[in-house]
Amino acid sequence: MTKDLGPAVRFPPPLLFVAGLGTGVMIDRYGQLPPLWPATPAVEVVGALLGVLGLAIVYTGILTFRRFRTAIYPNRPAKLVVDSGIYAFTRNPMYLGMSVFYAGGVLILHSLGALVQFPIVLVVLHVHVIAREERHLWQRFPQEYAAYCARVRRWI
Template sequence: MSGDTRDHPGVIAPPPLVFAGFLAAGVLADRYVSGWSLPLPALPAKVLAVLLGGAGVIFLADALGLFRKAGTRPEPWQPTTAIVTSGVYRVTRNPMYVGMAHVYAALALAVGSPLAMALLPAAILVIHRGVILREERYLERKFGDEYMAYRARVRRWL
């Protein structure tokens, strides 16, 4: 332990802003620089976008509801008061980020932006390194064995 007594994980940026920044960069680059678009038939692309977006919203809504029920804050720059392990948290330790990634993909698909789609792995990498790994260290430090047992049972992503 480094002697750091902050009661938050010290994430690099709010995760929604990370995803929004990469999405905006890709869409704007496609619109004003590359002129590219995804060569997908309109109806299948829209159906896939709705399915991805719907799945993302379900992940986000369930995760946020469970945080509210547990009386803890979802913002990773705020102190965590409980480990949530029910609902969607039985499937993934990071349902909010899984949900955000799904919504990002849905939006990139809906607007037909190949660069935004290509930037999704970079956004996920930034979330992984700048948010998730920091959160995991924080939760291990704060909750010890309880968090380590949860981490051993449930995958980080899906």
């Protein structure tokens, strides 16, 4: 019997978002890109609110996984398909939350480079993380995961 390695994601997904923001800021600085918008208190507040909302969504997903005692890290096998709590509304609340947080970071940093990096972050996330996780869940829980996918969207 072979050991279930789970989705076998090779890096922590939050690093992808940090790398996107960091690379974007470096592009701004070294590419001498102008800020996307002027620094105003309204932009700062909206950015901060998005950051807080994003973190709240991430932590809600983590707490829900902990309540069901299943793997939070995408390099470990899932024990079950969690379909309640925030997972009744989105199949990827942690990645949704990280994306909302990233958007807040773009606003706070006034970063055109980070905005340009965002689609790249999402494509890499999909190919190297989400697709692997979904493949793992389809293989491990074919009927249950199919029913879940029919009920709940990937993002929102």
